[in-house]
Amino acid sequence: MTDLLTISGLTRGFYGVSVLNGVDIAIPEGSFTGLIGPNGAGKSTLFNVVSGLYRPDGGAVTFAGEDVTALPPEALVRRRLVRTFQLARGFPKLSVFQHLMLYGREQAGESLVSALIGSHKARLREEALAEQAWAVIRRLKLDGVVDNPVVALSGGQKKLVEIGRALMAEPRLILLDEPMAGVNPSLTEEIAGHLVALNREGVTICLIEHDMGLIRRLCDPVIVMAEGRTLTRGSFDEVASDERVLEAYLGRRH
Numbered sequence: 194m195t196d197l198l199t200i201s202g203l204t205r206g207f208y209g210v211s212v213l214n215g216v217d218i219a220i221p222e223g224s225f226t227g228l229i230g231p232n233g234a235g236k237s238t239l240f241n242v243v244s245g246l247y248r249p250d251g252g253a254v255t256f257a258g259e260d261v262t263a264l265p266p267e268a269l270v271r272r273r274l275v276r277t278f279q280l281a282r283g284f285p286k287l288s289v290f291q292h293l294m295l296y297g298r299e300q301a302g303e304s305l306v307s308a309l310i311g312s313h314k315a316r317l318r319e320e321a322l323a324e325q326a327w328a329v330i331r332r333l334k335l336d337g338v339v340d341n342p343v344v345a346l347s348g349g350q351k352k353l354v355e356i357g358r359a360l361m362a363e364p365r366l367i368l369l370d371e372p373m374a375g376v377n378p379s380l381t382e383e384i385a386g387h388l389v390a391l392n393r394e395g396v397t398i399c400l401i402e403h404d405m406g407l408i409r410r411l412c413d414p415v416i417v418m419a420e421g422r423t424l425t426r427g428s429f430d431e432v433a434s435d436e437r438v439l440e441a442y443l444g445r446r447h
């Protein structure tokens with residue numbers, strides 16, 4: 194498999210404290226890669242830097258053969274590298290449908306004004322977006338809550354809408370930071386099922402997850418981070434039997 198995303202020597206600190214100490218990671222195209230490591234290892238920060246939310250201090254990120262280091266999130270989303278975000282708090286009254294539409298429009302770099310002016314082109318674009326939003330809604334089985342305000346959703350349904358929002362970008366690679374956190378077991382299975390289906394369709398997935406049972410079932414390869422570095426990588430069984438991984442989780446000092 195060729196690598197879709199390559200991260201090399203990535204560094205980032207906050208207020209003089211370094212959090213990423215030269216991360217090297219390659220994510221094979223088509224893989225369902227797991228990213229694990231003890232709390233504070235820098236996993237979420239890595240996603241924040243790769244997805245353009247934070248600028249790296251050093252190092253490089255290559256996506257589909259192109260240097261995308263320090264590009265802003267919109268530019269990465271246009272290249273179909275997306276991550277999930279918590280639902281915006283700014284639009285509490287927007288329905289699930291409106292939320293997906295709004296996000297699709299943002300991704301197209303289209304202004305609300307141009308959509309409101311109502312040109313023929315804008316209307317066609319609106320129809321295409323609506324069709325896409327409906328496809329996402331059916332896929333995630335959100336039909337029943339499509340007109341509900343996003344704030345009225347359960348925690349688990351919110352997670353589904355967050356995934357739906359990422360799907361509006363027709364991603365090649367999705368970065369998911371604990372999408373099952375705080376979700377009940379049956380919805381966890383449902384989310385896992387959606388991710389497996391997407392992956393079978395060719396979407397590359399990188400999943401940060403605490404639940405080792407899920408990582409074991411879903412992910413290959415598994416990459417382990419500790420103290421802002423890549424510790425090791427392999428199949429779940431390989432990394433789980435690696436003594437350094439156990440040490441990292443136990444917090445032992447080297």
Ligand SMILES: Nc1ncnc2c1ncn2[C@@H]1O[C@H](COP(=O)(O)OP(=O)(O)O)[C@@H](O)[C@H]1O
Binds near residue numbers: 207212231235239
């Ligand atoms: N915006 C930030 N400002 C200051 N420190 C941060 C920021 N983001 C992350 N950190 C620090 O970076 C370290 C790694 O955090 P994080 O990337 O969330 O780890 P993980 O997701 O592996 O648990 C933590 O010590 C955290 O406090």
Ligand SMILES: [Mg+2]
Binds near residue numbers: 236237238
């Ligand atoms: Mg985290």
